[in-house]
Amino acid sequence: MARIVVVTSGKGGVGKTTTSAAFASGLALRGHRTVVIDFDVGLRNLDLVLGCERRVVYDVVNVIHGEARLQQALIRDKHCENLYVLPTSQTRDKDALTQEGVAAIMEELKQDFDYIVCDSPAGIERGALMALYHADEAIVVTNPEVSSVRDSDRILGIIAARSRRAEAGQEPVKEHLLLTRYAPKRVQGGEMLSIDDVQELLRIPLLGVIPESESVLQASNQGIPAIHMKGTDVAAAYEDVVARFLGEDRPLRFTQPEKTGFFKRLFGG
Amino acid sequence: MAKPKDSPPRHEAAASAPETRPGALRLSGGVFTLSVLTLESPDAQQLATRLQEERQRNPAAAALLKNAPVVLDLSAIPAEAPLALEEILAVLRGAQLLPVGLRNAAPEQQQLAGEYHLPILRGQERPAGPAAPASVVQQRGTLLIEHPIRSGQRVYARGGDLICLGVVNAGAEILADGHIHVYAPLRGRALAGVAGDETARIFCSALEAELVSIAGLYRMPERNLEQWGQASQIFTTNEQLHIAPLGGRHT
Ligand SMILES: Nc1ncnc2c1ncn2[C@@H]1O[C@H](COP(=O)(O)OP(=O)(O)OP(=O)(O)O)[C@@H](O)[C@H]1O
């Protein structure tokens, strides 16, 4: 039986899709059968980040409306064999997702997979509610700034009140904080909130910290999830996140400003 | 005391049209929260002075009330006192408040109100609970919340005390007819004694609230406040709101 993990944030553009692709890939790399679903109807970014946009024939909306079977819509990832993508529609709007339709898809996927990762749209409306409703765990993606923290707080409240687990009075959704686009230098300069500041405000366990890095943009332009960018801080940080999620102990990395070497300082290299 | 209060929600009578013809008027019901200004004296000049004082004392609160619709409560004005209603309305409008009705008006005063086309509103004597549905509402007794109360959430302990073991974050609102205890930082809005109990208090282990209110008296604490971030209690004496250290001499 699969565990359902929603990647959510409230605020837009904080790194949900980047994280969904990297995290789902990381689980698959470790041998878990994983499917990642794009709930951002109308925008369709996940397939781009995973580099499978040209292979999209049917999408989740087609499945819900009975125009295609689930198996027809699932796309196998070209980087890892254990990963499948359920893309979304670019032409429909958020109302194309129905509560019953999503529930039926979840039921079916649960039989076949170990993990179902749901990439949520921004906001706290219908699309975001659909994405979080079935979750067993939530990765709350937050940037180290006040508005992002406030929106994460909001979405945590919604998860606590309106998820299926909350409605059924079951054990609450397990919450994880993922700080992304963390720039240690700017934190030190007081321009951004620190890890401690964010934790003090949100008070949920920290799953990891992803540094701000240009490799993310390079990765998404090439359609390669950031976790595959060998040798980069971002890939290593996402690997740590997956390891911690699976119960391993990993110390935090990339949270201190880089020490500039003597020569670098001297010649401004 | 000219003090703004949360007023009871008002239920407008809903007239359901038996048929909807295109172009026909549609009347529907609505529930509104209005601020209530209790008039201390029938004299307009005195009101102007009090409003001015209030504005200087708490500019943030005054800004909040800018262009707010207000209901004038006349319960403190004797029926036979000559009420300078026209001047009073002018003073209110001059202070950027929008008078929309009267409450607790004697028959003579009601007649006067009619001349100025001001409706007489009937509300409960005391402000009742929140107009919007609360996330958690308890009917009586003490309400204990163990999880954090987050932005956008609202918890109301009707008819009793509220105890919060987790943080109350900015953007959250907690209300109780009785006392409020927060054994964690209080960063949102906390309103105790919302049904009018002036003996209600707020206790918190770190005061960082956006607003604290007891029986309608409120304050928006700022970072430069001595008690900011400290364990505090908030209470009233003689219509004054006090913010004091917890365990201090004020107890
Ligand atoms: N760690 C990072 N370092 C630098 N840039 C990043 C990082 N993470 C994400 N980005 C960039 O931020 C932008 C938004 O990322 P992404 O699309 O993953 O966010 P999102 O939360 O899914 O957005 P939306 O709310 O629109 O769905 C992208 O341009 C992405 O390349």
Ligand SMILES: [Mg+2]
């Ligand atoms: Mg996205």
